[in-house]
Amino acid sequence: MYNPDMEDTSSEKMPLSQHLEDLRKVLFRALLGLLVGVIAGAFFVKPVLDFLARPIGGVGNLQVIEVTESMSVYMRITLLIGLIFALPWIFFQLFSFVGKGLKKSEKRGLIIAIPFATVLFLAGGTFAFFVMLPASMKFFTSLLAVDTSLRLSSYFGFVTNLIFWIAMSFELPLLVFVLTRVGVIKPDFLTKGWRVALVVIAVLAAVITPTGDPVNMVIFMLPLFVLYLMSIGLSMLAYKARRANESESPEEV
Numbered sequence: 001m002y003n004p005d006m007e008d009t010s011s012e013k014m015p016l017s018q019h020l021e022d023l024r025k026v027l028f029r030a031l032l033g034l035l036v037g038v039i040a041g042a043f044f045v046k047p048v049l050d051f052l053a054r055p056i057g058g059v060g061n062l063q064v065i066e067v068t069e070s071m072s073v074y075m076r077i078t079l080l081i082g083l084i085f086a087l088p089w090i091f092f093q094l095f096s097f098v099g100k101g102l103k104k105s106e107k108r109g110l111i112i113a114i115p116f117a118t119v120l121f122l123a124g125g126t127f128a129f130f131v132m133l134p135a136s137m138k139f140f141t142s143l144l145a146v147d148t149s150l151r152l153s154s155y156f157g158f159v160t161n162l163i164f165w166i167a168m169s170f171e172l173p174l175l176v177f178v179l180t181r182v183g184v185i186k187p188d189f190l191t192k193g194w195r196v197a198l199v200v201i202a203v204l205a206a207v208i209t210p211t212g213d214p215v216n217m218v219i220f221m222l223p224l225f226v227l228y229l230m231s232i233g234l235s236m237l238a239y240k241a242r243r244a245n246e247s248e249s250p251e252e253v
Helices: 016-052 069-101 104-142 152-169 172-181 187-192 194-208 214-248
Strands: none
Touching: 016 069, 016 152, 069 104, 069 152, 104 152, 104 172, 104 214, 152 194, 152 214, 172 214, 187 194, 187 214, 194 214
């Protein structure tokens, strides 16, 4: 397991097979943590179901037409709760793998980023539920001005997908920070490519948002572009810190 106080081995060269073996171990530990989170999440399914069903007046307003529908929804919600519970552990495992080629000071920076990653994910999920979901539901249910009967699996599949993908998109600043810290990208790349980024954000908004209307796309594009601007600032900080570390020590990172 990764320990930031271990002796710095950044200058050592490892074969590709060793990197792949380390990656396999990291993914296994991450999946094991997710399994533990899912088991713990099974005890919170009922209150989470009630909370997610508030926009449509409660679970009682949903219909079930298949025998296994309730079970599939139960497992979907359990998986989402388990993922949220296991996020810090999963991020720790991923960052420990990335940090193997860094110095001690740089590894500590990645450790600090773990709670930040969790907060960003939760912020994205909160934004999806309280901002995106009401706008999307209003669009869908009022499109043809007819009475709408919602299925249990359809509604919760829609909600969980929306929360997950928008929450993942909120990880952009942290991803940029980590990639800059390990030397994959530079701030100049982000500042010069903001026009391309805006086009990519528009495409992502069209794919991720559940509706194709411009209102919902703009609702998603604005915070994502703000996150991109935040990413530029974090990239500058990470690049400055990396240059400072390299100037202090001439060894190759």
